[in-house]
Amino acid sequence: MTRPTVVISLDLEFSWGSFDLSYSDELLKMGRWTHDIGAPNLLKHLTRNGLSATWAIVGAMMRRSLPDVSGMPEVRYPHFPKPWFSYIPKDGDEQTHPEWFGASLVEMIRNATPEQEIGFHSFSHVPFGERGMTRERAIAEYRYCAQIAQELKIPKSSFVFRAIPLRILRSFAMPGSPVFAMSIGCRCGFRTACSTPSP
Numbered sequence: 001m002t003r004p005t006v007v008i009s010l011d012l013e014f015s016w017g018s019f020d021l022s023y024s025d026e027l028l029k030m031g032r033w034t035h036d037i038g039a040p041n042l043l044k045h046l047t048r049n050g051l052s053a054t055w056a057i058v059g060a061m062m063r064r065s066l067p068d069v070s071g072m073p074e075v076r077y078p079h080f081p082k083p084w085f086s087y088i089p090k091d092g093d094e095q096t097h098p099e100w101f102g103a104s105l106v107e108m109i110r111n112a113t114p115e116q117e118i119g120f121h122s123f124s125h126v127p128f129g130e131r132g133m134t135r136e137r138a139i140a141e142y143r144y145c146a147q148i149a150q151e152l153k154i155p156k157s158s159f160v161f162r163a164i165p166l167r168i169l170r171s172f173a174m175p176g177s178p179v180f181a182m183s184i185g186c187r188c189g190f191r192t193a194c195s196t197p198s199p
Ligand SMILES: [Zn+2]
Pocket: 011, 013, 017, 121, 125, 162, 196, 199
C-alpha cells in the first residue's frame, strides 16, 4: 500500500510579498516580524517535529543586499505603474533593512536538520502572466535566480512564480504566461516551475 505523503511548501517573501498592492509602514513591520520572529519560529517548529519543507524564497532577499538590477528589463503593471524596484533600498542591507533582505535566515534554513529544500519564488516577486509582464523580464527573473543559486551554492530546484489562478487560463497567450515561464524554467535548469495564488 502506498503511504500517504504531505508536501509542505512555504513562500518566504518579507515585504516583497505585496509592496505593489499596498505599501505602508504596516507592510514593513510585517516583513521585519517575519524576518526576526515568524520564519525562525516556524523553522524551529518544523525541525523539532522532524519535518522537512520546501521554502520558496524570493531570490533578491536571499542576499545581504540587492544585486545590480540595472540590466533587468523593466515591467509596468496597470496596478503598479512605478519602476518595480522603486521601494527597495538600493544601498540597504540585511542589517539596516531586514524587512527586505534575509541572507542569515537562508543560512539558518540551509543548516537545519532535517534538511529543508530551498527553492526560488522568482527573483523579485513580479506577477507572471499579468498585463505588463514581458518575456524578457521572465527570462531575466530565472537568470538572476540561477546566478544567486551559483553564488550561494544552492542547488537549482523549485521555482514558484506568482500568478493569479483565475487569470491563468486567459493569460496563456500573454508574454510571460505560465506556460512560457515553465518552458524557460526547464531551459534554465530549474527542476520545477509552478504557479501560486497571488501574492
Ligand atoms: Zn508570493
